[in-house]
Amino acid sequence: MSSFLFQSSIGRKFMMSLSGLFLMMFLLVHLGCNLTLLIPDGGEWFNAVCHFMATNLAIRIVEPILALGFVLHIIMALVLSYQNRRARGNNSYASGNSTEGVSWFSKNMLLLGVALVAFLALHISHFYAKMKGFVPSDLLTEKEIMIAGVPTMVENAYALVHATFKDLFSVICTVIGSLALAAHLSHGFWSSFQTLGFSNQIWRVRLSVFGSIFAWFVGIAFSAIALLQYFFY
Numbered sequence: 001m002s003s004f005l006f007q008s009s010i011g012r013k014f015m016m017s018l019s020g021l022f023l024m025m026f027l028l029v030h031l032g033c034n035l036t037l038l039i040p041d042g043g044e045w046f047n048a049v050c051h052f053m054a055t056n057l058a059i060r061i062v063e064p065i066l067a068l069g070f071v072l073h074i075i076m077a078l079v080l081s082y083q084n085r086r087a088r089g090n091n092s093y094a095s096g097n098s099t100e101g102v103s104w105f106s107k108n109m110l111l112l113g114v115a116l117v118a119f120l121a122l123h124i125s126h127f128y129a130k131m132k133g134f135v136p137s138d139l140l141t142e143k144e145i146m147i148a149g150v151p152t153m154v155e156n157a158y159a160l161v162h163a164t165f166k167d168l169f170s171v172i173c174t175v176i177g178s179l180a181l182a183a184h185l186s187h188g189f190w191s192s193f194q195t196l197g198f199s200n201q202i203w204r205v206r207l208s209v210f211g212s213i214f215a216w217f218v219g220i221a222f223s224a225i226a227l228l229q230y231f232f233y
């Protein structure tokens, strides 16, 4: 079984699809949490959600699995792209511009993936590294808020996010990263399902339409959160 998954092309594609779908589920949860930034309550809801995420046992267990999902997805993408390039020689699918009927996004998945990894490195240094205490931050002070009527001391994660999105460079990087994410997902969504067997013409059309809606909704929503924080909060 493990030799099928790691040593055959179809096994690697299968793992890329599964890890990709898992990462999409993370994105939905992450977006849901971050949408609380739009509530004009000085960050009370956002701080409560961050407190829940930081203290909930199930979330703590899923965190290393998420990191593993990212690593697996990236390694499989690099191995498959290398194999494709070697097999196709100069007619490389990943960089060719003459392939008719194939979208720009599907031809440039690797490029979009590299842009995403660059964005994620910056993003994690801005938020995750500070909130987990790897990088010190003066903004992360303790604050008392009411959670279900109970006064609770929480970390002021809102102060960190708010200050980060008052910096134009961070906002521009988040918008570019989120749009690269949308482009990457708009192909990745239906491609994952296709690898898992939903490959007839009807499913292809359905998944491609639904995937595009999902991808651009997620990308535009993340961009909007950063832009609205910059301009209005």
Ligand code: HEM
Pocket: 030, 034, 050, 053, 054, 116, 120, 123, 124, 127, 128, 131, 132, 157, 161, 174, 177, 178, 181, 222, 223, 225, 226
């Ligand atoms: C407005 C947009 C965004 C905001 C406000 C935001 C906020 C945050 C915050 C506060 C954390 C740290 C959470 C913690 O350590 O408890 C975080 C972590 C993370 N973000 Fe984002 N994020 C945004 C967009 C994105 C996008 C577009 C992606 C994916 C491409 C992404 C992927 C991640 C990952 C992988 C982590 C580390 C895992 C985690 O802590 O859950 N984020 N983000």
